[in-house]
Amino acid sequence: MTFQGGGPLDTSTISGGGGGGGMGRIAVGGGAGLIFTLIALFFGINPGSITGGTTTSDSMSSQGSSEIDQHIQSCTIEKANTDDVCRIVATVNSVNKVWEEQLPGYTKPQTKIFSGSVNTGCGPATSDTGPFYCPADQTIYIDPSFFTMLRRMGGSNGALAQEYVIAHEYGHHVENLTGVLSKGNRMGAQGPKSGSVRIELQADCLAGVWAYHSDKGPDAMLEPLTQDQIADVVQTAKAIGDDTIQGANSNPEGWTHGSAQQRVRWFGIGYKSGDPRQCDTFATNDL
Structure with a gap:
């Protein structure tokens, strides 16, 4: 178990979408395509312009948006401990609660749980794109089938590891609110000290800040x-480092998210401090 207590969840900012393939396949190519596509989305590029084709979703390909909406509305805190969709909903509740307390002026983004393909303010996307945040419509998009892909990439199947992925995307929303996304955009999309890498590492750190606060206080949603749960996050952060995904021939000049070691380090900075001010990846070259 991860979540404690019982009862309904707030679904006011969460909706369903998609329902099958067909919007334009995003080639994964051992993970490198996934990383490239995520950066395209973060910087407002239409990912459908990168490649063409079709795709399918592993676990929800038969569900249309109305079915996903029904699933979302049925979620409770108890179900969040056994159901991927409800775990996303509960994590959204927890992350919003933490950032409302930590960031003055915080406004909640929308979250769309989709299957197969979806239209976004940043262009069409598919399940192969992986979870992403679109600043144009301030919405986080996630197909739960990504968690299966993540396991295949070497990530953990643990609940907190999944929650870390969601909290990372919410970190991008915080960066959008604070102006970091646009700042990073001006600093380039590739390279070991690029704006893109700084954005991603900061989002990892902000996910760590959420984890620090998520189980504290009388109203904490997480146990x-x-x-062991933190180790699951570390395993997942390592699995999605640029050097891990690109393999032995990884070239830092092509990095967009940071190395496995960097991703683990910055999550740890956020988790150990609980202070978002410690997450300023733009104030240092020691990434």
Whole structure:
């Protein structure tokens, strides 16, 4: 279990979408295509212009938006401990709660749980794109089938590891509110010290800040986190580092998200401090 207590969840900012393939396949290519496409989305580029084709979703390809909406509305805190969709909903509740407390003026983004393909303010996307935040419509998009892909990439199947992925995307929303996304955009999309890498590492750090606060206080939604759960996050952060995904021939000049070691380090900075001010990846070259 991860979530404690019981009862309904707030679904006011969460909706369903998609329902099958067909919007333009995003080639994954051992993970490198996924990383490239995520950056395209973060910087407002239409990912459908990168490649063409079709795709399918592993776990929800038969569900249309109305069915996903019904699934979302049925979610409770209890279900969040066993159901991927409800875990997304509960994590959204927890992350919003933490950032409302930590960031003055915080406004909630929308979250769309989709299947197969979806239209966004940043262009059409598919399940192969992976979870992403679109600043144009201030919405996080996620197909739960990504968690299956993540396991295949070497990530953990643990609940907190999935929640870390969602909290990372919410970190991008925080960056959008604070102006970091546009700042990073001006600093380039590739390279070991590019704006893109700084954005991604900061989002990892902000996910760590959420984890620090998520189990604290009388109204905390999460049970006290364990070292095994944090180890699941570390395993996942390592699996999605640029050097891990690109393999032995990884060239830092092509990095967009940072190395496995960097991703783990910055999550740890956020988790150990609980202070978003410690997450300023733009104030240092020691990434």
